[in-house]
Amino acid sequence: MTIRVLICDDHLIVRQGIKQVLAEAEDLRVMGEAASGPEALQQVRSGMATGQGPDVVLLDIAMPQRDGLDTLKSLKGEFPKLPVLMLSTYPDRQYAVRSLKLGAAGYLNKSADSEQMIEAVRTVARGRLFITPSVAEHLAGAVGAGGRAADEGLPLHELLSHREHQVFRLLVAGRSVGEIAQQLSLSSNTVSTYRARILEKTGVRNDVELTLFAMRNESVAP
Known part of the structure; x- marks a missing residue:
């Protein structure tokens, strides 16, 4: 075959x-x-x-x-x-x-x-x-007991949803909210909402700290 x-x-x-x-x-x-x-x-x-x-x-x-x-x-x-x-x-x-x-x-x-x-x-x-x-x-x-994600043991960036992870990568790459919205065919308000969730989940305050977080955790390829 x-x-x-x-x-x-x-x-x-x-x-x-x-x-x-x-x-x-x-x-x-x-x-x-x-x-x-x-x-x-x-x-x-x-x-x-x-x-x-x-x-x-x-x-x-x-x-x-x-x-x-x-x-x-x-x-x-x-x-x-x-x-x-x-x-x-x-x-x-x-x-x-x-x-x-x-x-x-x-x-x-x-x-x-x-x-x-x-x-x-x-x-x-x-x-x-x-x-x-x-x-x-x-x-x-x-994977934790019962097949559930063991969130406590995962790096923070792995706790993001698929779409949040896409926005996360683009933010770290230096893209603006408007550029991300255009690339992912989303509204700027939606991207801003994802950005807010990402900052909350990673425990940082702005895009600069998010980039430093990514570098520390090797979350994005150089």
Whole structure:
């Protein structure tokens, strides 16, 4: 059985590298590439409509227009059974648990070797969850008795909702409320409300302290 793979990453050289890795496996075939979240969604929709959609989506977290987590949320909303394997250069503790909570079938750092990437694609294509020992450790730390989030043991930035986390990252990147509103297609008042919640949850008073908080907690990639 051939596993059809869609690669979504905004860097051409990364997509080419992943294609070369997957070409080593006879049962894997790259059926398409996307450079953004909207492009990935369009390709999946078109493929599924003709019965030629991907069996697995490899999705980068950091992308323009719509980040990987937002794209993941849309993909799982429309195609809940489609396995999505998240790729990232960020440390596992930053996004692994968040990705899995949003429905990802696995999380893999781009520094992984070719054998591990091929294994990950095959694993999620079979309907199983792919978790490295590092991710398993962070996942265990994020789950309390009864499967509930152990909020007391999580870094503050991991207590944010998905949308709050998006706003958090953009604020730390120096974006204004107006710029964030435009990028996320929200009103400025809504972004201001999210900002207020973020400041409250992180225990800081302004954007400067929020940036320092992010640096101390390695919440945002340099």
